[in-house]
Amino acid sequence: DAGVTQSPTHLIKTRGQQVTLRCSPKSGHDTVSWYQQALGQGPQFIFQYYEEEERQRGNFPDRFSGHQFPNYSSELNVxxxxxxxxxxxxxASRLRTGTISGELFFGEGSRLTVL
Amino acid sequence: AQSVAQPEDQVNVAEGNPLTVKCTYSVSGNPYLFWYVQYPNRGLQFLLKYITGDNLVKGSYGFEAEFNKSQTSFHLKKPSALVSDSALYFCAVRDPPAAGNKLTFGGGTRVLVKP
Known part of the structure; x- marks a missing residue:
């Protein structure tokens, strides 16, 4: 049973460019969330998707956008x-019906460096 | 807004000694509390959660946590630390289902277990 998979694992961009990160949720999960973890800090919530719509958003500018596909996979665009x-x-993914007790399963992450 | 605080940036402990990682929380209703661990260049791994019930919660890899409502704390403990427990530990609180279920993380505590 594959867990949460993310791609790419590492990437380098320059200021002003655009980036797309991809995520496949754990098998059986239908809800995907994205978090940003700056160096030396805890993860910060960006947004959450289920049923192909953004359902909740953290304090991030509109430069951050996302998408969820019918197969529950998701993209983060910056x-x-x-x-x-x-x-x-x-x-991170979870099964939405487990709204009270279900924990989030996290992927290994995509390390973005902006030069 | 819900929040958690981890007052120690780093905890040093000798192998075989007890390990405690501290966390305090601030919530407006019932707390949904979690502990995650992060190894270098990896994603987050779920350790344990408190939703309701017994104040002592047992989790993965021999870890446990004690929920204390009067002190608003949820400290992570392990009776006998291993060198392999050296990692970054995050406490988190989850919004209630009606508010979207997002996780809010503390700043993290680095644990160093010395042989």
Whole structure:
């Protein structure tokens, strides 16, 4: 049973560019969340998707957008990259019906470096 | 807004000694509390959770946590630490289902277990 998979694992971009990160949830999960983890800090919630719609959003600018596909996989897009966007981007999945007790399963993350 | 605090940036302990990682929380209703561990360049791994019930929660890899409502704490413990327990530990609180279930993480505590 595959867990949460993310791609790419590492990437380097320059300021102003755009990036797309991809996530496949754990088998059987239908809800995907994205978190940003800057160096030396705890993860910060970006947004959550289920039923192909953004359901909840953290305190991130509109440069951060996402998508969820019918197979529950998801993309995170960041436009007009800033140096401060350099971070580990974590995808997490869960089964929505387990809303009270179900824990999130995290992927290994995508390490983005903006030069 | 819900929050958790981890007052120690780093905890050093000798192998075989008890390990405690501290966490305090601030919530407006019933707390849904979690502990995750992160090894270098990896994603987050779930250790344990408190939703309701017994104040002592047992989790993975021999870890346990004690929920204390009067002290608003949820400290992570292990009776006998291993060198392989050296990692970054995060306490987190989850929003209630009606508010979207997102996780809010503490800043993390680095644990170093010395042989």
């Amino acid at each position: 436009n007009a990259l800033l140096l401060g966007d350099s971070a580990l981007y974590l995808c």
